[in-house]
Amino acid sequence: MTEATASSPIRVFVVEDQTRILKNQLRLLESHQDIEIVGTALSGEAALEDVPRLNPDVLLLDLGLPRMSGIDVTRQVKAQWPQVEILIFTIFDEEDKVLEAVKAGASGYLLKGTPADKIVEAIKEVRAGGTVIQPSLARRLLRHFRVEPDPSPVPTEPLAPAPAAPEPQHKPLSNRETELLQLIAKGVSNSEAARLLNLSKATIRTHLEHIYHKLEVTNRVEAVTEGIRKGLISV
Structure with missing residues (x-):
């Protein structure tokens, strides 16, 4: 069960614009041997500059960043470095934004204030290819x-008669x-x-x-x- 962390710790990059929260997150995570904090950033713009240099496994990303949003950061990171897993930090009234972040490629989300052991478990989960809900x-x-509307295409003209026994829905x-x-x-x-x-x-x-x-x-x-x-x- 520890194959992903047996050889080396998971490289984590933390993006949070509030320094007090950032310091608290670092304090919680730095005590875990399975986690290596490779860098921090106070903005999405700074994060995008540092990702290729730091090569993190997991990006812990605040959704409510100033200027460049966490959604935009997610979209750009996944487009340029798809191997980087993104774990969103959010608050209760941001569910619309969380939805957009998931669509943009985030592997999961955590509420701010989540206990350290749950954060570490979530980091391991997304690093192993899982999703955190x-x-x-x-x-x-x-x-x-x-x-949301059903994205299934609707035929614009009649097709051949349907077979007597229709295909199952799933x-x-x-x-x-x-x-x-x-x-x-x-x-x-x-x-x-x-x-x-x-x-x-x-x-x-x-x-x-x-x-x-x-x-x-x-x-x-x-x-x-x-x-x-x-x-x-x-x-």
Whole structure:
């Protein structure tokens, strides 16, 4: 379970415009041997200048930056350095912005004031390819996803007669996949899901890949949304 951190610590770059909060985050994280703080920035512009030089694994990014927003930083970092995972720090009344950050490529989000052990766990989670969704914001985000129009294309002219037995709307999930998707909807991380289901993290990631493929989505938020739309799970 510690393969990602066994050889070297995770390189973390912290972007926060309020120096008091920044110092507090550094104090919380610097005591963890699995984490190496490779740099800090007080603005998005400064962060973009330093990312290629510092080569971080994970960017801890304040969503409410002045001038250049955390959303814009996310978009540019993922466009230029897609290997960098981005973990957003947010507050309760920023769910619209969180949604945009997730769409722009952020791998997850944490509320400001999250305990240090949860921050470290989230950093490990996104470094390992996972996504972090906190239950305290998950339902509010899902409401936004559910009111979006269906992006499926609509035929503009009649096609050949449909077959007598129409194709199913989605590939059925297995009982284990449905169970895992329900846990994800509650904000459970890969590590927590592995413990709850008595499975390895590698097996959890495999199940997630199958869920994404069957639901034709690319991340946890979309998977939960599709699961709700199709009546597979509830929140």
